[in-house]
Amino acid sequence: MVSWKGIIERYRDFLPVSDKTPVVTLHEGNTPLIPSRDLSEEIGLEVYLKYEGLNPTGSFKDRGMTMAISKAKEKGCTVVMCASTGNTSASAAAYAARGGSMKCVVLIPEGNIALGKLAQAMIHQAKVIAVQGNFDEALTLVKEITRDYPVELVNSLNPYRIEGQKTSAFEICDVLEDAPEFHAIPVGNAGNITAYWKGYKEYKQRQRSQSLPRMLGFQAAGAAPIVLGKIVERPETIATAIRIGNPASWKAAEAARDESSGRIDAVTDEEILQAYQRLAAASGVFVEPASAASVAGILKLHQDGYFKKFKGARLVCTLTGHGLKDPDIAIKNVKAPVSLKPDIKEILKEIGL
Numbered sequence: 001m002v003s004w005k006g007i008i009e010r011y012r013d014f015l016p017v018s019d020k021t022p023v024v025t026l027h028e029g030n031t032p033l034i035p036s037r038d039l040s041e042e043i044g045l046e047v048y049l050k051y052e053g054l055n056p057t058g059s060f061k062d063r064g065m066t067m068a069i070s071k072a073k074e075k076g077c078t079v080v081m082c083a084s085t086g087n088t089s090a091s092a093a094a095y096a097a098r099g100g101s102m103k104c105v106v107l108i109p110e111g112n113i114a115l116g117k118l119a120q121a122m123i124h125q126a127k128v129i130a131v132q133g134n135f136d137e138a139l140t141l142v143k144e145i146t147r148d149y150p151v152e153l154v155n156s157l158n159p160y161r162i163e164g165q166k167t168s169a170f171e172i173c174d175v176l177e178d179a180p181e182f183h184a185i186p187v188g189n190a191g192n193i194t195a196y197w198k199g200y201k202e203y204k205q206r207q208r209s210q211s212l213p214r215m216l217g218f219q220a221a222g223a224a225p226i227v228l229g230k231i232v233e234r235p236e237t238i239a240t241a242i243r244i245g246n247p248a249s250w251k252a253a254e255a256a257r258d259e260s261s262g263r264i265d266a267v268t269d270e271e272i273l274q275a276y277q278r279l280a281a282a283s284g285v286f287v288e289p290a291s292a293a294s295v296a297g298i299l300k301l302h303q304d305g306y307f308k309k310f311k312g313a314r315l316v317c318t319l320t321g322h323g324l325k326d327p328d329i330a331i332k333n334v335k336a337p338v339s340l341k342p343d344i345k346e347i348l349k350e351i352g353l
């Protein structure tokens with residue numbers, strides 16, 4: 001058996017790397033594509049979950065970061081920087097540590113990043129700066145600094161990030177032996193929907209697949225600039241990962257939607273939380289709230305009758321990040337455990353035995 005060595009080794013022919021590129025990898029990618037019986041039965045399609053929370057730092061960002069950090073190292077950069085709602089910073093910090101002799105600086109919106117992500121950025125020794133503002137303001141600062149100083153930008157404006165992230169579409173086609181009919185995905189800064197669409201198109205062009213999916217993107221209702229067609233100055237949602245009011249890849253996301261005859265819609269926080277709980281309870285898959293936006297979205301489209309003509313078609317939902325990233329949200333949405341004395345009678349009574 002050949003062991004998995006990460007997305008650059010696996011998909012080298014599709015990526016802008018050469019023999020001289022020092023590959024910085026944590027063996028990301030090769031994530032499971034899990035059929036969901038629960039969702040398939042309800043919607044009447046074959047629904048698969050692409051569980052990107054199982055990447056090394058717990059999110060899809062690792063696919064892009066192995067590329068961005070490897071290319072930064074190839075160029076001889078010693079400082080990398082990003083703005084982040086959390087996952088990008090966790091991934092950048094880990095890959096910079098892995099790269100060796102690389103400093104990582106991250107700007108995060110103060111008070112609006114999940115605990116697990118903050119812990120990751122810090123334990124990997126990034127310089128973490130909490131900005132008294134939102135993600136969009138932090139990104140503006142990072143763009144200015146990386147333009148004027150010898151610091152490499154590793155947000156998804158960095159084209160190598162998109163290149164790495166497109167490999168998830170390749171993996172899906174490899175498993176299904178073609179593209180699915182639909183691909184659902186949460187949208188924040190809009191890099192990932194851009195990357196998947198690029199991946200699907202390239203695989204078809206190189207005759208590794210025969211068809212293209214319709215891309216279905218979902219934003220949180222309080223942070224839905226693409227749906228509204230205007231910048232949201234004060235984005236708000238419990239899905240802090242996608243609390244973004246002015247996405248960097250706005251135009252590319254619209255192109256993915258329009259070229260694929262897909263949709264970009266909004267889902268409310270309540271719908272996100274329902275899908276979040278349902279995934280954990282009925283599919284055994286624990287994701288962070290932003291990831292559940294894709295499932296909330298397809299349930300909503302199903303209720304609107306959108307899939308009626310497509311019975312039995314294949315739909316893949318990207319679940320972007322692991323549930324352990326945001327333990328506070330999980331705890332807030334369940335009943336607290338019952339506290340009992342270490343007495344067998346009391347415990348049996350509580351269990352109902």
Ligand code: AN7
Pocket residue numbers: 059083084085086087088089156186187188189190191192193241242288290291320321
């Ligand atoms: C779990 O980490 O923007 O539309 O700074 O962490 O490609 O931005 C995170 C985004 C979806 C949205 N799900 O992806 C960041 C950041 C999770 C995320 C998205 C993010 P994009």
